[in-house]
Amino acid sequence: MEKKVSIKDIARHLGVSTALVSYVLNNKAGRVSVEMAEKIRQAATELNYRPNLIARSLQSGKTNTLGLIVADISNPFFSHIARIVEDEAKKSGYTVIFGSSDESVEKSQALMDALLNRQVDALIIAPAEFTEEQLRALQKKKIPFVLIDRYFKDIQANCVRIDNYRAAYSAVEHLINTGNKRIAMMAYDTGMRHIAERIEGYKAALKDNGITPQESWLVRASYHHLEEEATLGMQKLLSPKPVVDAFFFATNSLAIQGIRQIIRLNIKVPDELSVISFDEADAFDFFYAPITYVRQSLEDIGRNAVQLVLGSIARQETAPREVLVDAGLIIRESTKKQHL
Amino acid sequence: MEKKVSIKDIARHLGVSTALVSYVLNNKAGRVSVEMAEKIRQAATELNYRPNLIARSLQSGKTNTLGLIVADISNPFFSHIARIVEDEAKKSGYTVIFGSSDESVEKSQALMDALLNRQVDALIIAPAEFTEEQLRALQKKKIPFVLIDRYFKDIQANCVRIDNYRAAYSAVEHLINTGNKRIAMMAYDTGMRHIAERIEGYKAALKDNGITPQESWLVRASYHHLEEEATLGMQKLLSPKPVVDAFFFATNSLAIQGIRQIIRLNIKVPDELSVISFDEADAFDFFYAPITYVRQSLEDIGRNAVQLVLGSIARQETAPREVLVDAGLIIRESTKKQHL
DNA sequence: AAGATCTGCTTAAACGTTTAAACAAACAAA
């Protein structure tokens, strides 16, 4: 690593003070002569000066960096958001450091520590379960942050999300309207509110249509043993022949696993089983009966999250804002029963 | 943002010097009394001291941060690598800042500047086309970096990749062995070497088997107009009926677009058309004829990249190393012609 | 008893910026 050019080098090179150089290079040159300014700028390019943002940050207390905490950056849902966040942040001169919590309290804590030690100006977080305390700690330290996708009942914080209850309700309603009665749902085995509300929406839609939700219809799978538990759960309801008319998946990762089973068991969609999922996936288009899904605008989520949190930074303290983004049902073959 | 606790605060609190506190907290305590050390450590936890890594970095000249530059973090290929890189880096106490170059020379340059200004210790780069100069600049500045996935003929640098020629060759060979003669290929419209070598491998395999590659069989699509150009290119060869027996896609993003067309045109795979792609995708499993693909281990790529670049940091200057990771053909339905 | 060594701690400089305050010279106002 070659010796880097600092403001000091420019100053020495021109025989002036570092202060002057700094003023010019930051355009805070209220009272610098035009000639001097020109000379300094020229020397800067000549010597190929690059500001050391670390030094700047130490002095200013701002890093112009956002920390992004998601469950798993390799999950397309989150990586897509990451890209939006990146672009939106860049517009305001911010850089993004990311980390995957792996839905673990400990990793989440470690991540936050690492990001905060690096003095990120704010955090964008898709929080893992049982991390309320960590969020409260952020609030106590007055670190601006915004939650995305997930949220907690007893945490008042900036949050960008959809109305999960309503989205799930309409999805299930659609299943009912297309002639399904025995409707199963697969959800993560978690108490997280976004999932809980999807389940509530599912149950409410059933009840409101005179269907009594059966406990056995609700398949739970844990994040860390998704494949096994999803497989097992699906088999119970689908093998040898489906005992339900339809399946509603609470996330796309669950749907991917679930549909793998549907393929393996050679169940005909939608005739033997209607299918609906949350979120998008290329895979949904490639299935012979393209999957109907609840679309949430990741663009809206990412953009609003950045806006919100940059706002919080700018005007110091603000009452937490909650942004609800739209979610819509994209209806396709997987919910079109032939006999209708 | 509440006042943060610094080493100075601990020192004042105990009436000792900051040096002593620093020595203890860094376990460089060769000559500190046990009682004092204990007192300091206790005060540190009591006051909830968190080291300011920015300050540490300024002093040490190391940020323990890696910059990751990919074409698009929302592309599963890259986001998967990002996750591996993240995990592998964390093992050595490193954090990752990422950015998407969007296959643009300018964005790539801007990204590098941004990352270097933030004093990242090294870069992991999937370089965009025509960025050779940028890489040479890095070499001149002696910034450690490692290329992944892509590489240049005239740049001697650390690099982790597969043997693209050979991988493509075997893929096409497989198509030939399963009875295909007129074999088309879709590739990005780029001179990038990894793509060029895949094309060479494709042509060589044809020639070696007595098939003369037709120029019209090679469909080119640009990154920025992928959808239109891929659509158009596919239609020329497939509509109204396929004039080729098989299609070989140079990347999974190309395959996704291509297969969309195959679905739209209702072409039967593999009977009317065999299909093979590079890289994995959930979508490949969901197609009625699961897609045969060339698998490269993203784990190997990510892990080796981090190892290589951390090695470069540690032992200052090293001759560039090139790591070839394995690639294997995963054979499935999309290349199993019925009449064989 | 005098020097040498060890022990436990402090001093102070450095990393590369920013920025309030000071200052000298030039100019304007009275």
Added chain:
DNA sequence: TTTGTTTGTTTAAACGTTTAAGCAGATCTT
């Protein structure tokens, strides 16, 4: 002419660390 203001620049401190060097006091050597 004196006083005041403006202009262009410098000084110096600060941000939170690390770390070489220094320095007393205690302990060991001979």
